[in-house]
Amino acid sequence: MRRRSLLLAAVPAGLVTLAGCGDDSSGGGKSGASPSASSAPPPKIVDGPLPAVTAGKEFGEKPTVAKGTGDPSKNLAVRTLIAGTGRTLVENDFVRADYLGQIWDTGKVFDNSYDRKRPLVIQLAQGSVIDGWRYALTGKKVGSRVEIAVPPKWGYGTSGNAQAGIKGTDTLVFVIDVLESFNSKSSVHGKPVAQDPALPKVGTNTDGEVPKVTVPKTDPPKKLVSAYVLEGDGPKVTADQTILCQFQGLVWDGGKTFQRTYGSGRLSQFGVQQMEQVVKGLAQGLTGKKVGSRVLIVVPPDLGYGDNPPSGGAVKKGSTLVFTVDILAAM
Incomplete structure (x- = not known):
């Protein structure tokens, strides 16, 4: 395991958990401290x-x-x-x-x-x-x-x-x-990549505003999907890194947003390994993607919340999840 910075040893960065999220379309995750x-x-x-x-x-x-x-x-x-x-x-x-x-x-x-x-x-x-x-x-x-x-x-x-x-x-x-x-209005500025019409269509705006996501009215894929929307030129994210990002999460059925940072006045910072314990598909979908990219990740139930979704929100048992993530930086 790589050595962590001693500068912050006593002040660990905050993690976005995605564990208790309800219908919160404006307050996506914790940033580093507030x-x-x-x-x-x-x-x-x-x-x-x-x-x-x-x-x-x-x-x-x-x-x-x-x-x-x-x-x-x-x-x-x-x-x-x-x-x-x-x-x-x-x-x-x-x-x-x-x-x-x-x-x-x-x-x-x-x-x-x-x-x-x-x-x-x-x-x-x-x-x-x-x-x-x-x-x-x-x-x-x-x-x-x-x-x-x-x-x-x-x-x-x-x-x-x-x-x-x-x-x-x-x-x-x-x-x-x-x-x-x-800051909270940051976006990535990667090169647009042709999008698969069978998958959700994701906006390519780079103004810090929430990218529009249009989920098709078809059955979701059964396997994890991780695809570039905007491809950056930074290093590839590894499983032992912490990333700084903008993100949003939606459910495939109905396209309802359950969590996001875009437009919330904050960013999210989380460890990929820690995310593996919460939404495995999100961690797997980010690993190997380039910093500076916007990524579409479609997470099937077995790699998401499965039969144990957060209570009181848009995510139900067996929900397929749709994420768009702007990978701003990685450490």
């Missing part, structure tokens, strides 16, 4: 001191960072090393980023995503990521490289993070490459 506003005032942001980046100075390269000298600031130190020109990040956005983290006093690297070749996907929201990241990245642009020094108050607090070897007195230094950002 925390309430913090009662503490935001940190003062200063431009240093910050240790020098001594190698790997280009955007996307694994950096080497010098050990901190002298005492670090008690405030949050933030410096843009490379200014991007993409979308400006706002709080509650999801960000895909590569990063390296080390301890100020020792220069010891405790985590980095470059070696894993799997950027982090995280929401800039209270409770989803350490506050130093949340405050430092808000207002930055996609394509930026940002260096920050995070005192304990805005990192792991006085308890530190034993798993990462971080003490409660350690100031943390990060170099972060902001690769992409996503």
Whole structure:
């Protein structure tokens, strides 16, 4: 199993469960956290001191960072090393980023995503990521490289993070490459693929609005169907990954929506392996599909809820399920 990011070890990403869904056409699943506003005032942001980046100075390269000298600031130190020109990040956005983290006093690297070749996907929201990241990245642009020094108050607090070897007195230094950002109006922008007329027809709009799905008035297929509607050019999703997506779920009989994120003001983030325990066909249908794609997945009852559907909703015993999923990112 691949090693998970230590940055979020104490704050696991939220999962969309699909387990208790009723007739909820607007509130598809949980996103990463949806925390309430913090009662503490935001940190003062200063431009240093910050240790020098001594190698790997280009955007996307694994950096080497010098050990901190002298005492670090008690405030949050933030410096843009490379200014991007993409979308400006706002709080509650999801960000895909590569990063390296080390301890100020020792220069010891405790985590980095470059070696894993799997950027982090995280929401800039209270409770989803350490506050130093949340405050430092808000207002930055996609394509930026940002260096920050995070005192304990805005990192792991006085308890530190034993798993990462971080003490409660350690100031943390990060170099972060902001690769992409996503919000509740994000859609994929893949290449349209010819659709099978025997299957539900799915809209190809890329404006963040819910794609229209027209279910044919015929018997559903008996086996799992997973087909591209818009084919992206990203890496293929693997079973051990967590994906960030827009999705909707309908029942074949009558085409009624039972759950969706499109238009709800949120995204969904879930582990493919965890989804295997809830709706096996959805997990299987996503595995192997490319990031940046819209996928139509038709799930027969034996790979869906079978004879144990959620109570009080559109899904009944023996329902065939229809999903459209925009795979925005994977981690």
